[in-house]
Amino acid sequence: MSRSRPHVLHVAHQVLPHLGGLETVVGAETRGLRDRGWDVTVVSSGAGTRVEDGIRTVRVRAWNGLEERYGVPFPLFSPRLLWVLAREVRRADLVHVHDVLYLSSWVAALWCLVLRTPYVVHRHVGFVHHSSALVRLVQGVVLATFGRLVLGGARTVLPIDEHVAAGLPDPSKVVVLGNGVDTARFHPRPPVARERPVALFVGRFVPKKGFDLVAAAAGDEYEIAFAGGERPAGLEDPRLRFLGAVPADEMPEVYAAADVMVVASVGECPLTVLEAMASGLPVLLREDPALHSPWTAGPGVRFVDMAAGDLPEALRKLAADPDERRRLGAEGAAFARAAYSWDVHVDRLEDVYRAVTPGSLSR
Template identity: 45%
Template structure:
């Protein structure tokens, strides 16, 4: 990069108010970079909201897109209008670095082409590898996209940022240069996501969202799809605790039942309140490693029950303080029942989670590392 302050183009398939982990990460990165003096633009897809607006010091450009694939299958894969490439070229010419989030999406392919044509340094954050979707068609499309577009982006990127060892192996297998790959955990707003300060705050939060007092509440935050383990957690329902779901889902998501509460999609400020209203966080997802919602739950001081994914290995989590399980409804039910009956253990796990989050997931550290990666990408051309 040659200018001060740096000019950064962030590219994401979706951006808030659309709900999802990647879009939340991009919004936080954009805001944090802008607060440090960078000139930040975002290129993303939009539904009815299109055009360019300034949001909290960030220029957000939304391109019209068809979102029918997500509505029909639960897979977030917007198909933007043809003008996407023209907009990507225009914005890449103004940027010192183009930072793409995940190589699966048409917005990423357009940004790759624009960076190539304008000779702008390209940085790629790859959040996940292949997702074990129940549809053979979806799995086949993933493989084809990664084999063509993913390989092209990974070979071109001067820095490839990954969240865990599983994704590192994935990007190396798809053409990323070993010397370009670095691990960088997502950041979390540890001021927004924090433990409840009192029992009264917990009661008030439960009343706000219509949640029962006097019950152990197990929280799930994410899309209500098999990849995230929504169906697995429903199958693990038990009389010892209630299940609370925050997130959007596809067709066939059942309505509330006894002991099951669906709150729908919520903005981050309200999600943070729901974390504080609950006792345990459970996310039996697959092929994710260390997803953002687990980091948020840890910052909120909740005991975490999640999948024993090899992606957690580099983070050296204490397995006595974070419960890492196989994706099995019976094992999940037994662990949640044990935690529901053991308040001292929940407290111990919650304290560990908060301490770990404060040490490891602060946004200032993330952004400092990100700026270093941008600088290195600019110098490696």
């Protein structure tokens, strides 16, 4: 379907204002494409169809009880998803499916295959070694069945780094597309004197994010602030401060109020790593294969064996050395500013789109 304004459909199980790295990526990509003259539609969970931030967004009602009760972000969509996606896939020149673990991804891929609409799949995370054996089992079954079918029909698969790429079944389809960061919003601020340095954790309070490891690292020499939810029941340590669920547009100020970032995720390298680096924070990273990514190969980061209990000592050393914190933060910010931006990311994304549908996306 050729037109003066090429039409791309993004399908994601959740988008902003729901907080998360995938949601931030979808927002940055769709806004960047909008600014370059693309006609962009998004289908996600929620209610109502409206123009949000200049982008037509179609939200389908879904039950999110699995996330609320167990920390598993798997919306169970209304049956309306079937005909909404049939209509939107038919209208699109190209469909961009965000990951493979979700009902929205399965239905979008099905309609793309039926209607012969080309699609790409964005892989934001590899296999997550969740603490629950049941969650790991279900994840493995989904990846081996629905996930493999979704990947099999895609023209191109876009993993965020080489670690995620290594788990994909067909290397010939793979184009690594790293995340970006908005360096206009996330940038270093003048240092602020505090009674104690503040270490920051950003993310859901679930095993995948390493929340328990970070909470257990409380120390008298520093404070740990958590952005992502309210204080869990029974966790009364006064050295831990909880900021609640912080809206995405307020996150630059959260980074500005911290002195060091702690990332304890497993199976993923979250976008918060780049945001913290761009904000001038030194970053302590869990020693996990997924966190060894192109952006963590640069300066400003240190790997810590958090599973072995080494995080408190690493925090104590940085708390006692403000000059080292400033040095690491400045090096990381310079690296993020020079090597990563959403403009570069969207440049590469447009190249992928045109390679997938040569000649059909007229501008």
